[in-house]
Amino acid sequence: MNKIKIGIIGTGNIAKTHAGNLKSIPEVSLGPVFDIQTNRSQAFAQDFGMTVRNSIEEVFSDSDAVYITVPNKLHAELTLKALSAGKHVFCEKPFALNIDDAEKIVKAVNEAGVVYQIGFNRRFAPVYKKMKNFILSGDLVPASFNIKMNRGELQSPPWTSDPEVTGGFLFESTLHLIDMVRYLFGEVKKVTAVGSKTIYPCVDDFSMIFEMKNGVHGVFSSSAHTTWIYPFERVEVYGNHFAIYNDEMETVTYCSGLNQPYNQETFSTLPIEKRWGFIQEDLLFISRLLGKQEDDMDLIATHIDGYKNVELIENIYQQVGLGR
Ligand SMILES: NC(=O)c1ccc[n+]([C@@H]2O[C@H](COP(=O)([O-])OP(=O)(O)OC[C@H]3O[C@@H](n4cnc5c(N)ncnc54)[C@H](O)[C@@H]3O)[C@@H](O)[C@H]2O)c1
Structure with missing residues (x-):
């Protein structure tokens, strides 16, 4: 079975929740991680069996889809970069912090023809x-x-x-x-x-x-x-x-x-990951990447x-x- 390779950018609190969920999905292989705090990315990579990379570009070149789990102000910039690299994107909320960036992302998602999802667990x-x-x-x-x-x-x-x-x-x-x-x-x-x-x-x-x-x-x-x-x-x-x-x-x-x-x-x-809806949103994101139809897909943000x-x-x- 060809597995979907997931990269993660930002290895703080919420990234741990997603990585824990993704690790339990058989169709997923956890790939590269990048964090500006290398001590964090190293510990994270060790915990989840991932590989530390030195830049977001290195993450893009070694993954099918990326999770963007950095502080809010970076979401728009990293989403646009990931989309222009042709990656499927799961971005934590918020989508963007102003309407200009929101417009750019809508256009880029439409043009890239990839799967995009926001973390409204x-x-x-x-x-x-x-x-x-x-x-x-x-x-x-x-x-x-x-x-x-x-x-x-x-x-x-x-x-x-x-x-x-x-x-x-x-x-x-x-x-x-x-x-x-x-x-x-x-x-x-x-x-x-x-x-x-x-x-x-x-x-x-x-x-x-x-x-x-x-x-x-x-x-x-x-x-x-x-x-x-x-x-x-x-x-x-x-x-x-x-x-x-x-x-x-x-x-x-x-x-x-x-x-x-x-x-x-x-x-x-x-x-907690089920009580708060985190595992459900991760499973649906992976199902979308696999082209599977599931209940609740029309409820995705x-x-x-x-x-x-x-x-x-x-x-x-x-x-x-x-x-x-
Ligand atoms: N859906 C939810 O319930 C939920 C819960 C918590 C956080 N979040 C969202 O997730 C995002 C992250 O929150 P958190 O609590 O995990 O924060 P955090 O501070 O624990 O982790 C953020 C990580 O991003 C890294 N980082 C910062 N700049 C970076 C860059 N340029 N490149 C790579 N890595 C960089 C930091 O070093 C840090 O390790 C926020 O946008 C937050 O709103 C959502």
Whole structure:
């Protein structure tokens, strides 16, 4: 069997998660790695049986597909380079940090004719799959929502508080559930936002109201300094006497009708890579490279989702008016 050779650029926290998942897929061979911190790439290569390379070009020349798992500000540049080298790309979120780069990537993906995927793992986490399935089946007809997406701190890794590197807090954790708004409720008609700079040198508190094209509307708050009090993330959806909410990726609770008992499913016994949707997104990326058809493929975040999320975030930052 011809295996797909994967290269990895950036060997930090999230790269370890992906490499661990990829190692368990028989059709994958883990190939070259590059990190500007060679001590990291060496330890990583040893842990996952990979080969250390000295540049991104060396990674491209020895791989079929690359994972881009470096800090946010480098995603667009490395994605464009990988696409022009003809590589399939899995890039961690965010897609890009401004609309000009987002446009360039959309064009480059279309021209390269390769597989491109963004790391919106939440789409495949069981708690969110449950919500999506209730909506797709028509059992839950959403009318409004209430979302929070917080972080305890912007200290780990240290670059997360630097808007020059992240593009701003919205491109960090908040982005996962900005993507979730579109995943669950369709396209956005209008977003209204206020924000403030409280603890960190970036806008670190946001309050937003979303109006969707299909008439659904909702509120969304996001703070970057909430001490990891549980749950840091929750989506509540209110529908036709049907309500559902999650507590992080641990539990989903729902009541499907008046005078009905409520149900709760707990996923804390699943390994984290499955509970958070990481293994599912990696398996789907490899299936796409192999040309296999799988359930859930239409739920994958594409370059068009990447573009629309950047457009939305640019709009929010413009309204807040405090820079990033
Ligand atoms: N989907 C998720 O849930 C999730 C979770 C964590 C991180 N992420 C994203 O993944 C990316 C990486 O985050 P992380 O937590 O792994 O960060 P990290 O700091 O742990 O790792 C980043 C690595 O990239 C390396 N690097 C920096 N510049 C480089 C360059 N020019 N070339 C090669 N390597 C370079 C660093 O030396 C470091 O080892 C970020 O964009 C983050 O937003 C996503």
